[in-house]
Amino acid sequence: MVRSADAGRSSSERILDAVRRVPAGKVVSYGKVARLAGLPGAARQVGYAMARLDGESDVPWQRVVRSDGSLAPRGGGLASCGMKEQRRLLEGEGVGFGADDRIDLARYGWRPEPPPE
DNA sequence: AAGTTGACTATTT
DNA sequence: AAAATAGCCAACT
Numbered sequence: 001m002v003r004s005a006d007a008g009r010s011s012s013e014r015i016l017d018a019v020r021r022v023p024a025g026k027v028v029s030y031g032k033v034a035r036l037a038g039l040p041g042a043a044r045q046v047g048y049a050m051a052r053l054d055g056e057s058d059v060p061w062q063r064v065v066r067s068d069g070s071l072a073p074r075g076g077g078l079a080s081c082g083m084k085e086q087r088r089l090l091e092g093e094g095v096g097f098g099a100d101d102r103i104d105l106a107r108y109g110w111r112p113e114p115p116p117e
Numbered sequence: 118a119a120g121t122t123g124a125c126t127a128t129t130t
Numbered sequence: 131a132a133a134a135t136a137g138c139c140a141a142c143t
Contacts (some may be wrong), residue, residue, distance in 0.1 A: 012140075030125050034138090043125035045139050050124055052141080064124080082124080109118035 011039055012049040019050075022063040025094040026110035027103055029067040036112060047072060062086040063093075063110070069103040 004086070009017075013038060018036040022028050028036075032041040039045060050061045066072055071083050095108045096099075103109075 009122085010140090031127090039139075041126080041138050042140085043138075044123060045125090045141095046122035048122095048140065053124095061124080066124085067126060074124055086124095 011037065011042070011045065014038055015049045016047050016053070016057070016059045018066055019059050019061060021112075022110050024035075024059055024060070024063075025108070027063050027065045027069075027090065027095060027105070027108050028110045029105070030064060030072075031067055032110075033064055043067075065103055069098075069105045070101060074113045 003009070014037040015033060018033045019028075021036070030046040032043075033046045034040060034042045046064070050059075050064060053059055053061055064072075071086050073083055085102070090103070091097065095103055097103055
């Protein structure tokens with residue numbers, strides 16, 4: 001029988017797949033990714049999936065930011081470790097940061113289906 | 118096997 | 131406005 005393309009895939013893999021859909025120059029919040037992955041409300045799971053990502057993965061984890069447009073400080077000691085890199089990469093894709101180190105979601109927030117104006 | 122942790126978000130105080 | 135609380139689900143110990 002036909003099964004959805006995600007059948008058999010773990011939720012985490014669906015999350016990664018959703019992040020892969022994010023175009024460069026745009027950012028998406030964890031909750032949004034969770035929703036796209038089919039796990040509404042599981043924003044934490046999205047972050048967890050990113051945390052265990054490998055540098056070899058083709059997943060643009062940097063395009064995933066917090067709901068308020070700020071970057072996510074990796075909870076542990078070497079916090080800013082990946083965070084600074086994240087900002088640099090986003091700026092390299094054309095994403096601008098505000099004076100509060102925040103991204104303007106109204107401008108760079110990616111929409112799965114951007115409605116024509 | 119059971120309990121704790123965690124790159125989150127939205128609600129309430 | 132900022133801080134605390136609850137809800138989420140998988141991985142880790």
